[in-house]
Amino acid sequence: MSPPTIRFSLNGHARELEVDPAHRLIDVLRDDCGLTGTKEGCSVGVCGACSVLVNGEVVSACLLPAPHVDGASVITIEGLAQGGALTPLQEAFITEGGFQCGICTPGQIITATALLTARPKPTDADISEWMMGSLCRCTGYHGITRAIKKAVEG
Amino acid sequence: MSFEFVVPESWPETLTLLAQRGDEAFVLAGGTAFTLLLRQGLIRPAYVVSLRRVQDAARIKADAHGGLSIGATATHTDVVRSSAVRGAWPELADAVAKVATVRVRNQATLGGSVAHADPASDAPVMLAALDAQAVVLGAGGARRRIPVDELLVEPFTTTLAPTDLIHSLEVRARRPTTRAVYLKYTPRSADDYATVAVAALANVSDGVLHDLRIFLGAVGPRPMRASSVEKALGSGRVDARAIDDAAALARDDVDPIDDLRGSAVYKREMARVWTARALRELAGL
Numbered sequence: 001m002s003p004p005t006i007r008f009s010l011n012g013h014a015r016e017l018e019v020d021p022a023h024r025l026i027d028v029l030r031d032d033c034g035l036t037g038t039k040e041g042c043s044v045g046v047c048g049a050c051s052v053l054v055n056g057e058v059v060s061a062c063l064l065p066a067p068h069v070d071g072a073s074v075i076t077i078e079g080l081a082q083g084g085a086l087t088p089l090q091e092a093f094i095t096e097g098g099f100q101c102g103i104c105t106p107g108q109i110i111t112a113t114a115l116l117t118a119r120p121k122p123t124d125a126d127i128s129e130w131m132m133g134s135l136c137r138c139t140g141y142h143g144i145t146r147a148i149k150k151a152v153e154g
Numbered sequence: 155m156s157f158e159f160v161v162p163e164s165w166p167e168t169l170t171l172l173a174q175r176g177d178e179a180f181v182l183a184g185g186t187a188f189t190l191l192l193r194q195g196l197i198r199p200a201y202v203v204s205l206r207r208v209q210d211a212a213r214i215k216a217d218a219h220g221g222l223s224i225g226a227t228a229t230h231t232d233v234v235r236s237s238a239v240r241g242a243w244p245e246l247a248d249a250v251a252k253v254a255t256v257r258v259r260n261q262a263t264l265g266g267s268v269a270h271a272d273p274a275s276d277a278p279v280m281l282a283a284l285d286a287q288a289v290v291l292g293a294g295g296a297r298r299r300i301p302v303d304e305l306l307v308e309p310f311t312t313t314l315a316p317t318d319l320i321h322s323l324e325v326r327a328r329r330p331t332t333r334a335v336y337l338k339y340t341p342r343s344a345d346d347y348a349t350v351a352v353a354a355l356a357n358v359s360d361g362v363l364h365d366l367r368i369f370l371g372a373v374g375p376r377p378m379r380a381s382s383v384e385k386a387l388g389s390g391r392v393d394a395r396a397i398d399d400a401a402a403l404a405r406d407d408v409d410p411i412d413d414l415r416g417s418a419v420y421k422r423e424m425a426r427v428w429t430a431r432a433l434r435e436l437a438g439l
Binding site: 001004020021022024042044045046048051053057059060063064067068070075128132133149 | 188194202
């Protein structure tokens with residue numbers, strides 16, 4: 001039997017690949033596409049480090065079967081900045097100390113991007129609900145929350 | 155490992171595939187449980203059927219009376235956001251919103267949650283309390299309805315045959331007096347499975363909890379019906395004392411295990427505490 005072929009949009013570019021159906025989206029991104037910004041922290045969808053946007057919704061790339069992105073639009077951390085210009089949220093992560101070691105940061109920024117798209121003026125409860133599944137061992141979370149609020153204020 | 159991965163586009167096509175390969179097939183919807191089981195070596199399928207493209211399989215609709223139909227591949231997020239669910243059974247949307255994280259809710263489906271039959275899952279417990287029915291497609295497209303609480307038997311085991319498929323989940327229209335609640339006790343982190351969860355429904359009038367249904371989650375091999383509690387409250391007016399006395403019997407209705415979310419002894423005690431809270435909320439006390 002031949003491996004399934006997936007056709008999908010990756011950070012705005014059309015891609016076509018054969019995939020091992022036992023692989024997950026994170027394997028496709030890191031190994032097949034060379035996009036290592038998405039990190040595998042826990043492999044069980046708990047830590048949020050592998051968060052990506054699929055059709056605009058945030059999901060764990062470590063839980064998504066590779067064949068399930070056929071026909072979808074995928075955005076990774078590498079796809080947020082346009083023409084080298086960081087998004088306001090990314091700038092805020094820098095100015096507000098939203099990261100230290102950086103390993104959780106792609107997932108934090110992707111999830112916060114999804115949050116701000118769904119809730120442009122999020123309440124503290126919204127921020128808590130959306131971000132609570134993105135774990136960070138370094139910052140203690142306040143810098144991340146400040147960055148999100150700074151991006152809202154502009 | 156390698157396996158065949160097929161993506162049918164209709165229920166009839168899916169049933170045809172299962173008629174041929176059902177015994178060796180793994181059927182998946184969102185794929186969260188599938189991925190975890192596969193990587194832990196708990197399943198070694200030769201043939202995997204994904205329902206992601208089955209037409210109308212994710213449809214959610216409410217009829218004119220407020221009866222709800224939730225397609226098998228509707229995600230938890232679909233349910234939380236659905237105006238049909240919010241109108242007919244907002245308590246179900248609230249219960250489903252408590253599952254894990256936004257990422258898991260965006261991918262995992264209600265139908266999959268029922269079929270996976272993880273005793274710690276939230277959706278099956280609430281659906282059992284609402285007396286939800288699973289519409290099941292069998293060989294040749296035969297359709298039957300199975301109450302969700304009868305479908306779930308043992309951990310990760312339903313009464314479904316390998317050639318069966320969950321088509322949708324149906325919840326009958328509520329009455330004007332119907333109240334429902336889902337309480338989830340997560341002493342570790344908010345995105346955890348419950349240490350104990352209580353789903354309860356009653357038609358409340360004159361201080362009486364008519365047609366009371368209480369199911370407890372994560373404290374047994376399936377959603378556990380708190381029959382002792384229901385019987386104790388009977389058809390009398392409930393007050394705080396009656397609730398406390400009845401809730402104490404929840405300890406007999408559960409069969410928890412020791413695990414990272416609590417010892418069996420602790421879970422039994424928390425079953426009592428949280429059943430009392432759920433009953434007070436239903437009774438408006």
